[in-house]
Amino acid sequence: MELNTNLRRIKVLLTDGEPRHTLESRSDISKDNLLCNYCGWRDKQQDFPRCKTFAKLAKLENDGFGTIVRRCSHYQPLLTFKGQVGMSDRFNTFRLGRAWSARVEVGTTVSLVDVETKKSFGKAVVESLGIYDMETAYLDHAQHNHLMLDKDADYARANMDKLLRSIYGNMFVASANAMSVIYLKRIYEEQGRAQERK
Numbered sequence: 193m194e195l196n197t198n199l200r201r202i203k204v205l206l207t208d209g210e211p212r213h214t215l216e217s218r219s220d221i222s223k224d225n226l227l228c229n230y231c232g233w234r235d236k237q238q239d240f241p242r243c244k245t246f247a248k249l250a251k252l253e254n255d256g257f258g259t260i261v262r263r264c265s266h267y268q269p270l271l272t273f274k275g276q277v278g279m280s281d282r283f284n285t286f287r288l289g290r291a292w293s294a295r296v297e298v299g300t301t302v303s304l305v306d307v308e309t310k311k312s313f314g315k316a317v318v319e320s321l322g323i324y325d326m327e328t329a330y331l332d333h334a335q336h337n338h339l340m341l342d343k344d345a346d347y348a349r350a351n352m353d354k355l356l357r358s359i360y361g362n363m364f365v366a367s368a369n370a371m372s373v374i375y376l377k378r379i380y381e382e383q384g385r386a387q388e389r390k
Contacts, residue, residue, distance in 0.1 A: 205310065227261040230313055232268035232303020269295050271316075271374075272307040274359070278338030279304065279314065284375045286337060286352070288360055290323050292372040297321065301379070316376035326353070331372035336375070 204211045232244035249259045286360035290295045304314045330352045
């Protein structure tokens with residue numbers, strides 16, 4: 193690989209009174225450019241291993257190197273929830289819009305995160321994913337939602353819209369034209385060990 197001799201991108205910034213050479217401006221440095229901060233493998237949790245690459249990056253940071261990670265083949269998306277109701281085995285979650293169809297696919301392992309504590313409480317594998325109009329999502333999928341598993345199907349269908357409005361707010365639900373429904377299967381320690389990252 194050839195060396196890049198165009199040095200116009202190189203900047204010298206004073207950090208703790210010492211010059212540091214970088215390709216980033218001060219505003220770039222202040223941004224959160226570490227994909228690891230949005231990944232479920234970053235921290236040790238329960239019986240799952242911590243990402244070994246993140247540990248190496250943390251050591252580099254301690255040694256004075258600035259690290260940026262923009263892509264990673266081991267990235268694990270975060271799915272946030274209020275509480276842990278109905279997530280012991282198979283369940284689905286409703287997400288407004290189509291964005292989640294570009295974030296996960298069948299077979300993706302996701303980290304389940306408590307939205308209030310910002311801590312992961314488990315992992316699950318995506319078993320299926322669909323994008324539906326609101327009515328179809330309610331009619332065909334509400335009874336499998338983690339918050340409705342202990343309810344009968346008619347109750348779930350009739351109350352899913354009210355539940356989503358309490359979570360997302362009336363305006364967001366009313367303006368949504370699609371719903372991503374993600375079916376998940378919870379995984380535990382024995383399955384997690386097979387997925388340890390190098």
